[in-house]
Amino acid sequence: MGYKFLTRQEELLLLAIWRIQDRAYGMAIKEQVEKVTCSRWSFGAVYAPLSRLLKKRLVFSIKGEPTPERGGKSKVFYELTDEGKKALLEIEKISRASWLGIPNLKSGETE
Amino acid sequence: MGYKFLTRQEELLLLAIWRIQDRAYGMAIKEQVEKVTCSRWSFGAVYAPLSRLLKKRLVFSIKGEPTPERGGKSKVFYELTDEGKKALLEIEKISRASWLGIPNLKSGETE
DNA sequence: AACATATATTCTCTATTGTCGAATAATAAT
DNA sequence: ATTATTATTCGACAATAGAGAATATATGTT
Numbered sequence: 001m002g003y004k005f006l007t008r009q010e011e012l013l014l015l016a017i018w019r020i021q022d023r024a025y026g027m028a029i030k031e032q033v034e035k036v037t038c039s040r041w042s043f044g045a046v047y048a049p050l051s052r053l054l055k056k057r058l059v060f061s062i063k064g065e066p067t068p069e070r071g072g073k074s075k076v077f078y079e080l081t082d083e084g085k086k087a088l089l090e091i092e093k094i095s096r097a098s099w100l101g102i103p104n105l106k107s108g109e110t111e
Numbered sequence: 112m113g114y115k116f117l118t119r120q121e122e123l124l125l126l127a128i129w130r131i132q133d134r135a136y137g138m139a140i141k142e143q144v145e146k147v148t149c150s151r152w153s154f155g156a157v158y159a160p161l162s163r164l165l166k167k168r169l170v171f172s173i174k175g176e177p178t179p180e181r182g183g184k185s186k187v188f189y190e191l192t193d194e195g196k197k198a199l200l201e202i203e204k205i206s207r208a209s210w211l212g213i214p215n216l217k218s219g220e221t222e
Numbered sequence: 223a224a225c226a227t228a229t230a231t232t233c234t235c236t237a238t239t240g241t242c243g244a245a246t247a248a249t250a251a252t
Numbered sequence: 253a254t255t256a257t258t259a260t261t262c263g264a265c266a267a268t269a270g271a272g273a274a275t276a277t278a279t280g281t282t
Contacts, residue, residue, distance in 0.1 A: 003269065004150060007239070008116050015209045018216065027259060036209045039115060042242050047260065052239080066249060071257025073248045085216045095206060098126050098147045105129065105196045114240065118268070138230060153271045158231065160268080181279045182228025 006091045009049045010058070012037065014088050017059060017078050025064065025075035026050065050078065058084035113167075117202045120160045121169070123148065125199050128170060128189050136175065136186035137161065161189065169195035 006014070016032035017024040024032075030046045053059045064075040080088075117125070127143035128135045135143075141157045164170045175186040191199075 003238075004156075005119050005148075007269095008119055009240075012205075012209055015213060019213060021214065025259080037116075037205050042240095043260075044241050044243075044262090045115075047262095048240075051261090067258090068250085069258085070250045071248085071259080072250070073257085073259045075259065089216050092210065094148050098123055099203065102126060102130060103132065105200050114267075118240095120269075136230080153269095154231075155233090155270050155272075158233095159270080162232090163268080177278055178229095179279085180229085182230080182277085183279070184228085184230045184277045186230065 005094065006087050007049070009045065010053060011088065011091055013046070013049055013053065014058065014080060014084055018080055018085075018088070023064070023075075023077050024079070025077050027075075029078065053084070054078075056083075057081055058087055116205065117198050118160070120156065121164060122199065122202055124157070124160055124164065125169065125191060125195055129191055129196075129199070134175070134186075134188050135190070136188050138186075140189065164195070165189075167194075168192055169198055 012033050013029060016029045016036070020028055020032060026047060029050070030041055030043075033046070034041050050059070054061060058081060059078045060081055062077045062079070064077050066072045066074040123144050124140060127140045127147070131139055131143060137158060140161070141152055141154075144157070145152050161170070165172060169192060170189045171192055173188045173190070175188050177183045177185040
């Protein structure tokens with residue numbers, strides 16, 4: 001029970017949080033992953049995995065104060081736990097190993 | 112319906128097939144991913160995604176002849192389609208973009 | 223032939239994850 | 253009060269993850 005590795009979404013979300021570093025909250029994380037992946041992410045695709053990461057203690061959250069702007073509903077900020085960083089390092093290692101020395105994939109190319 | 116990206120398992124299996132290059136069949140693919148990931152993969156974890164990849168036409172299969180050895184049940188060989196190669200290149204691109212310029216994750220290190 | 227042995231794949235089942243967008247909450251402006 | 257704006261939660265359903273028993277198919281033994 002529980003997956004063997006970080007799922008793709010988990011990895012991308014953790015990386016987005018780590019990249020933002022400070023005051024990473026849902027909507028900003030959504031924008032970040034959308035930018036990196038060049039594709040639209042629905043709310044569910046962001047918040048659902050986020051709450052799972054929370055449950056698994058790969059991130060922790062801090063309730064923010066409302067900002068003094070129209071619609072400034074208080075945000076929830078996320079940060080990586082040490083476990084979260086470790087999980088990222090692990091998946092990076094596996095990913096690197098899996099691609100190491102892989103023959104050229106470009107079809108039609110001989111070299 | 113269908114996932115936005117190649118799932119982790121799909122990526123690892125496609126890479127295993129591509130690495131083996133010739134006569135890549137279930138058990139050999141299983142061994143390959145186990146080697147790369149340093150963990151045990153159940154039959155279900157190999158054959159289920161494999162048949163999904165088949166359905167999505169990211170791989171195609173060729174029924175092999177039984178080999179002249181005890182228990183030499185005929186194998187099913189898998190090869191990547193051009194779509195499969197393209198999917199790998201795409202996920203590699205996203206993965207690279209998502210890791211590019213990521214601040215050091217090693218906890219306890221300042222630099 | 224009957225039976226044991228060995229290899230490869232299929233199948234079944236449950237848990238977890240993926241995805242979407244409507245609904246809700248909370249705040250500021252008019 | 254009412255409206256506009258931003259952020260998050262929720263509910264429903266589809267798809268994937270994962271384990272391992274069951275099945276299929278071949279060879280070796282007697």
